[in-house]
Amino acid sequence: MLFINTRPQARAQELSLALAQPDIQVLDFPLLELEACAWSTDLQGLYQQLPKASCVVVVSPSAVEFGMAGLQLSGLTLQDLQTLQWIAVGEKTAQALAGYxxxxxxxxxxxxxxxxxxPLLQHLSSSSCVAFWRGQGGRQFMMETLQQQGVSILNFILYQRRCPTQTxxxxxxxxAQLQQHQSYSVLISSExxxxxxxxxxxxxxxxFAHGHFMVLGERLFQLLLKAQKQQHLEFHLHLLSDLSTETILQCLRAMPRNA
Known part of the structure; x- marks a missing residue:
C-alpha cells in the first residue's frame, strides 16, 4: 500500500514515522510550504485593535508561531491580551498555544x-469582534459565516502557502511510483x-483512477466531489473527521488490500 503524506514538512514526520509499517509504504510529498508575510502597517494596525476583540481563532501551529512573532513586532505583550479568549483548530494548535x-x-x-x-462562537453578540490568525486563503468560510451574523472580523493574514519548489x-x-502501483492513497487536508x-x-x-483520496472534513469532501463531476475524474473518496494517526490508519486499513 502506497500512502502519500502531503502535509507540510514540519508536520509530516510524526505521521510518517507512525505509519511506517510492513504493509504501508510512506512517501513524504509536501504539497504546501508556509512563508511569513512581510511586516506591514496593515498588520501593525490589526495588532493595535487586538485587545478589543472577544476572541482569537488560531488555525494552525504555524499561525501560533507567526502570530506570536508579529505580536512581538507590534510592541504588545500577552499581558495586553488577558481578556481575550482563544480558540484552536485542533489539539496540535492548542499545544502550541499552551507553550505560551x-x-x-x-x-x-x-x-x-x-x-x-x-459554544463561545455560538453565543457571540452582533457587536462582537473576532480575530483570525491564519494563512492566505485559509478559513474564509468560517469568517464569512460570522460576518453574516454581524460579527466584526480582524483578518490577520500571517503567512502564505505555496507548492514547494522541490515538490x-x-x-x-x-x-513513476504511482505507475508501479495498482492503487495509492493521498492525504488531502486543505483546499x-x-x-x-x-x-x-x-x-x-x-x-486519478487508481487514487484513494483521504480528505479532512465534509466541506473539502464536497469540493472533491464537485471536481469529480466538473472535470470528469475518477477516483475514490474517503472522509476523515480529524488528522490523528489512528483515524488515518483506520481509513487505510479499511481500503481494499491492493490499495
Whole structure:
C-alpha cells in the first residue's frame, strides 16, 4: 500500500514515522510550504485593535508561531491580551498555544464547521469582534459565516502557502511510483493542497483512477466531489473527521488490500 503524506514538512514526520509499517509504504510529498508575510502597517494596525476583540481563532501551529512573532513586532505583550479568549483548530494548535501559557477552546471536529459549533462562537453578540490568525486563503468560510451574523472580523493574514519548489521538481519521480502501483492513497487536508495536486496531475489524469483520496472534513469532501463531476475524474473518496494517526490508519486499513 502506497500512502502519500502531503502535509507540510514540519508536520509530516510524526505521521510518517507512525505509519511506517510492513504493509504501508510512506512517501513524504509536501504539497504546501508556509512563508511569513512581510511586516506591514496593515498588520501593525490589526495588532493595535487586538485587545478589543472577544476572541482569537488560531488555525494552525504555524499561525501560533507567526502570530506570536508579529505580536512581538507590534510592541504588545500577552499581558495586553488577558481578556481575550482563544480558540484552536485542533489539539496540535492548542499545544502550541499552551507553550505560551494560553488555554484554548478546541472543537470536537477539527474543521471550520466544527469550530463554529464551539459554544463561545455560538453565543457571540452582533457587536462582537473576532480575530483570525491564519494563512492566505485559509478559513474564509468560517469568517464569512460570522460576518453574516454581524460579527466584526480582524483578518490577520500571517503567512502564505505555496507548492514547494522541490515538490514540483520531484513530481516526475512520484509519477513513476504511482505507475508501479495498482492503487495509492493521498492525504488531502486543505483546499490549497488539493489545488496543487490537481495542477501537478494535469498531464497525468488517467492516474486519478487508481487514487484513494483521504480528505479532512465534509466541506473539502464536497469540493472533491464537485471536481469529480466538473472535470470528469475518477477516483475514490474517503472522509476523515480529524488528522490523528489512528483515524488515518483506520481509513487505510479499511481500503481494499491492493490499495
Amino acid at each position: 501559557g494560553i488555554q484554548s477552546h478546541v472543537p470536537e471536529v477539527e474543521t471550520s464547521e466544527g469550530m463554529l459549533q464551539i 514540483m521538481q520531484n513530481f516526475g519521480q512520484v509519477v 490549497a493542497s488539493w489545488l496543487n495536486w490537481l495542477a501537478l496531475m494535469q498531464s497525468h489524469q488517467r492516474l
